[in-house]
Amino acid sequence: MLSQETLRKLQEMKLSGLAKGFEDQLANPSAHHLSFEERFGLLVDQEMTFRENRRLQRLLKAAKFRESGSLEDIDYLPERGLERSAMASLAQCQWIRQGANLLMTGPTGTGKTWLGCALGNRACRLGLTVTFHRLPLLLEDLAIAHGDGSFRKRLNQLAKADLLILDDFGIAAMNAIGRSDLLEVIEQRTGNRSTLVTSQLPVDRWHDYLSGGNSTLADALLDRLVSGAHRIELKGGSMRNRRGQNTELRE
Known part of the structure; x- marks a missing residue:
């Protein structure tokens, strides 16, 4: 008893x-x-x-990750251009604690989303807060937030995460409101919180994608995203062709 x-x-x-x-x-x-x-x-x-x-x-x-990636399962095929030493350094997540960004680019199917989620998973295991969003859907949500008066609240929520993962940057056209909202999101985080961006577009094409006739806004966004950021440029063929093996399968 x-x-x-x-x-x-x-x-x-x-x-x-x-x-x-x-x-x-x-x-x-x-x-x-x-x-x-x-x-x-x-x-x-x-x-x-x-x-x-x-x-x-x-x-x-x-975090609401799109993929259940793990850094231990990375496939280091030579043609992918991934360096073990670089990934080992990123896995320590010191860049997140320092508020640095990570830009991950490469053709469709090369594992950008999977790898981004794997890094986010690692951050969670170290006690860091992470939020995953597909950028096109996030911008739609922010547009709705303007209408219902919750925009500032959403910005504050996005600003609090230690790591914000923005997936599919450049996959859909962005209007003037979307570009302005993205700038607000990044501005709230610059210098304090990290942002991980995945994109099929090479970084040197981001200015054209973001400008839409407003090069000043594009300059401001790129300065905040790219300055001092770490970069991973994935290469090679689609990882989807390796289904059935214990490797990344998604974009």
């Missing part, structure tokens, strides 16, 4: 990991031979692990 009362109190205090560890020790005779300090240390470790796993699940759910 005393054990059940203890378990009830632990659950009420939301110490679920510690409660599970306590139950495991009660059911495991070998644990009874451990000292009090050893058993208590194991309980604390289990509570900490439980909290870390729960936080990770919250971060992954909030």
Whole structure:
């Protein structure tokens, strides 16, 4: 009865990991031979692990990744142009903590989205907050936000994420409002938060895509996105041709 009362109190205090560890020790005779300090240390470790796993699940759910990529599964085919040393450096996520951007370009099917999500997944595992958006859909949402009065709130939400992933940059035409909204999003993050952009367009074609007759706005956007940014230029054929293997399959 005393054990059940203890378990009830632990659950009420939301110490679920510690409660599970306590139950495991009660059911495991070998644990009874451990000292009090050893058993208590194991309980604390289990509570900490439980909290870390729960936080990770919250971060992954909030990120809404399009792909379930993992850096351990990267296919380093020579023709892709991916360097292990560069990826190992990016995997440390120091660039995110420093507020630097990452621009990822390459033909369709070369794994940009998958790789971006893999880096985002890694950031979540290090306790960083990540938000994934396809840029065309995000701009549609922001256009609606202008109408219902929630635009400023949406900007503030986008500004808070440690890493914002903007997928499919350049895949759809962008009107003047979209360009202005994108500038607002990037402006809120510049110098403080990181933005990862994936695009089929080479970076040297971004100015033409963004200008739309307003080269000043395009200059402002490029300055904020490109200045000091890390770059990955994926090459080679489509990874979709390698279906059935443990590699990236998406764009």
